[in-house]
Amino acid sequence: MSTILSVEDLKVDIPLAGGVLHAVRGIDFDLKRGETLCIVGESGSGKSLTSLAIMGLLPKMAQCRAAKLEFSGIDLSKAKNRQMRSLRGDRMSMIFQEPMTSLNPAYTIGDQLAEALLLHRKVGKKAAEARAVELLEKVGITAAASRLGQYPHQLSGGLRQRVMIAMALMGEPELIIADEPTTALDVTIQAQILRLLVDLQREMNMAMILITHDLGVVARVADKVAIMYAGEVVEAGKSADVFNAPQHPYTRGLLRCIPVPGKTKPGEHLGSIPGIVPSLIGETQGCAFRGRCDVAIGSCAHDIPRRVSESGHMYRCVHEGGQPAANAIQSEGRP
Amino acid sequence: MVFTLKRLGLALLVALAVSMLSFTLLHLSGDPASAIAGEGATDVDIAAIRAYYGFDRPLIVQYADWLFKALRGDFGESYYFQLPVAQLIGDRLSITMTLGVCGISFALLTAVPLGVAAAVRPNSLIDRVALFISVMGQAMPSFWFGLVLVVIFSIKFQLLPPSGTKSWENFIMPTVVLGYYAMPAIMRLTRAGMLDVLSADYVRTARAKGAGEMRVMFKHALRNAIIPVVSLSAVQMGFMLGGSIVVESIFALHGAGYLAWESIGRNDLPTVQALILIFSLFYIVFTFLSDLLNAWLDPRMRVG
Numbered sequence: 001m002s003t004i005l006s007v008e009d010l011k012v013d014i015p016l017a018g019g020v021l022h023a024v025r026g027i028d029f030d031l032k033r034g035e036t037l038c039i040v041g042e043s044g045s046g047k048s049l050t051s052l053a054i055m056g057l058l059p060k061m062a063q064c065r066a067a068k069l070e071f072s073g074i075d076l077s078k079a080k081n082r083q084m085r086s087l088r089g090d091r092m093s094m095i096f097q098e099p100m101t102s103l104n105p106a107y108t109i110g111d112q113l114a115e116a117l118l119l120h121r122k123v124g125k126k127a128a129e130a131r132a133v134e135l136l137e138k139v140g141i142t143a144a145a146s147r148l149g150q151y152p153h154q155l156s157g158g159l160r161q162r163v164m165i166a167m168a169l170m171g172e173p174e175l176i177i178a179d180e181p182t183t184a185l186d187v188t189i190q191a192q193i194l195r196l197l198v199d200l201q202r203e204m205n206m207a208m209i210l211i212t213h214d215l216g217v218v219a220r221v222a223d224k225v226a227i228m229y230a231g232e233v234v235e236a237g238k239s240a241d242v243f244n245a246p247q248h249p250y251t252r253g254l255l256r257c258i259p260v261p262g263k264t265k266p267g268e269h270l271g272s273i274p275g276i277v278p279s280l281i282g283e284t285q286g287c288a289f290r291g292r293c294d295v296a297i298g299s300c301a302h303d304i305p306r307r308v309s310e311s312g313h314m315y316r317c318v319h320e321g322g323q324p325a326a327n328a329i330q331s332e333g334r335p
Numbered sequence: 336m337v338f339t340l341k342r343l344g345l346a347l348l349v350a351l352a353v354s355m356l357s358f359t360l361l362h363l364s365g366d367p368a369s370a371i372a373g374e375g376a377t378d379v380d381i382a383a384i385r386a387y388y389g390f391d392r393p394l395i396v397q398y399a400d401w402l403f404k405a406l407r408g409d410f411g412e413s414y415y416f417q418l419p420v421a422q423l424i425g426d427r428l429s430i431t432m433t434l435g436v437c438g439i440s441f442a443l444l445t446a447v448p449l450g451v452a453a454a455v456r457p458n459s460l461i462d463r464v465a466l467f468i469s470v471m472g473q474a475m476p477s478f479w480f481g482l483v484l485v486v487i488f489s490i491k492f493q494l495l496p497p498s499g500t501k502s503w504e505n506f507i508m509p510t511v512v513l514g515y516y517a518m519p520a521i522m523r524l525t526r527a528g529m530l531d532v533l534s535a536d537y538v539r540t541a542r543a544k545g546a547g548e549m550r551v552m553f554k555h556a557l558r559n560a561i562i563p564v565v566s567l568s569a570v571q572m573g574f575m576l577g578g579s580i581v582v583e584s585i586f587a588l589h590g591a592g593y594l595a596w597e598s599i600g601r602n603d604l605p606t607v608q609a610l611i612l613i614f615s616l617f618y619i620v621f622t623f624l625s626d627l628l629n630a631w632l633d634p635r636m637r638v639g
Binding site for chain 2: 093153
């Protein structure tokens with residue numbers, strides 16, 4: 001399998017009145033066809049901006065730099081608007097968090113679906129509509145042909161997200177980015193939509209980036225996981241490695257927050273990570289998590305080593321294995 | 336279809352209510368018979384006039400009589416000109432309508448592109464220039480702006496005729512004055528609507544599909560942003576037709592607005608009555624048309 005997307009040292013800065021917000025601070029990952037990468041992190045950790053940077057959809061004021069940002073041999077950081085436009089919606093597409101507002105209220109579902117194909121292929125309206133029907137059926141919408149004339153406000157949230165998925169697939173993309181695609185949906189619908197996405201991804205052999213903060217989802221669908229905290233990937237690796245042997249204290253904190261059937265007793269406290277995400281305005285020195293970390297030591301305020309195992313399991317922590325050696329806290333003291 | 340019929344029925348009801356209200360109010364505002372008779376008339380004269388014009392009948396009968404005649408295009412005879420009101424209004428209405436259509440077109444053709452350009456780059460030079468133009472338009476009284484134009488273009492450079500209705504050139508300055516008055520509100524509303532819509536999720540979706548900027552602006556954004564502008568323009572248009580008195584006076588365009596103003600002073604009841612009905616019908620027709628247009632633009636409005 002060939003690598004379809006590789007990202008090295010991606011940075012996104014947003015100039016604000018009070019200084020520059022370093023929203024994404026040098027992240028790396030790569031993705032092969034057929035692979036699913038899950039990016040996990042809390043609000044404001046830079047997950048969405050990372051995906052928008054790949055799509056070339058960052059707000060105008062945001063500044064994006066990368067040592068490497070390559071999509072199937074094309075250098076996206078140097079690509080002209082015109083070239084980005086020809087890739088978007090055709091070879092790479094995106095599904096958003098807000099199905100209720102992501103469809104244009106003034107046009108029919110059919111128009112909007114067909115547009116995704118007509119913008120990129122020299123096909124007639126008839127052919128585009130036929131493709132739209134085919135995809136609506138594929139995403140599990142009944143009476144697909146009759147839906148083409150309907151307007152977004154006539155559909156439920158779950159149906160709208162299915163339409164968004166169908167729209168993203170119109171051009172048979174090689175890369176699909178789903179930014180919290182189920183967050184705005186009912187819990188019963190969430191599982192269906194997720195299953196649908198994963199099935200389609202396998203069937204069409206796409207590379208998928210799934211952004212979520214639901215670790216339960218990640219454990220089920222991810223090949224690779226990247227845990228983001230304050231604009232950085234603090235831990236990344238194969239899904240099994242990260243879940244079986246979490247190394248970074250933040251990852252361990254996240255995993256403690258999930259109740260385990262059979263193990264977590266009723267009424268028992270679930271884990272939580274005290275504190276809030278630090279401000280990313282101005283330069284951040286050392287580990288951004290140290291203020292909330294229960295194993296932080298003085299040297300956390302300095303450069304943090306990037307530790308990589310043989311299987312590619314990466315984490316950033318001063319502690320080998322993310323745990324202080326037995327005497328480390330006594331010798332160095334709490335910060 | 337059901338929507339259109341419902342709106343049409345509603346519009347007719349409003350028209351009926353307006354005619355009833357205006358008829359009643361005008362007849363309550365003073366005794367028309369003594370106004371016609373003038374000062375110094377005897378009670379006998381007034382009574383004779385009252386009987387001649389039928390003012391001695393109950394108000395409801397007078398109204399019904401007037402309404403049925405009006406529906407056939409007979410608005411009675413002007414007390415002042417001694418001419419059929421329909422004929423009197425007919426000529427002048429075409430002047431007012433020409434002016435109104437030109438005025439609103441001028442306003443829309445300048446306000447919408449400027450509003451879109453300002454919204455695409457907020458706080459840029461073009462946004463500031465647009466703001467300046469709209470503040471000027473709002474701040475300058477029409478009569479003053481009209482006179483300034485006359486001084487510059489008619490007197491100093493002798494490019495345009497200062498008054499009259501002879502050729503299309505006579506309409507240029509009145510159009511600019513009338514349009515410029517309506518333009519600021521339309522521009523600010525377009526700008527606000529576009530700013531709002533450009534940050535909408537579906538605009539991001541359009542970009543994610545690979546649509547170009549022009550397509551995003553005009554196909555996806557403007558159609559949604561323009562909806563409040565349509566409603567505002569309908570009201571502005573109605574206002575221009577009824578309220579262009581100032582502009583009509585400055586440029587000596589003897590239109591319907593000017594006639595209304597004169598007729599009120601002369602207590603010319605049938606003329607005033609007919610003009611009020613026509614002006615309110617304009618409002619009703621434009622509101623109806625803007626409802627239809629908005630329903631076409633936004634399918635969510637297609638519920639009666």
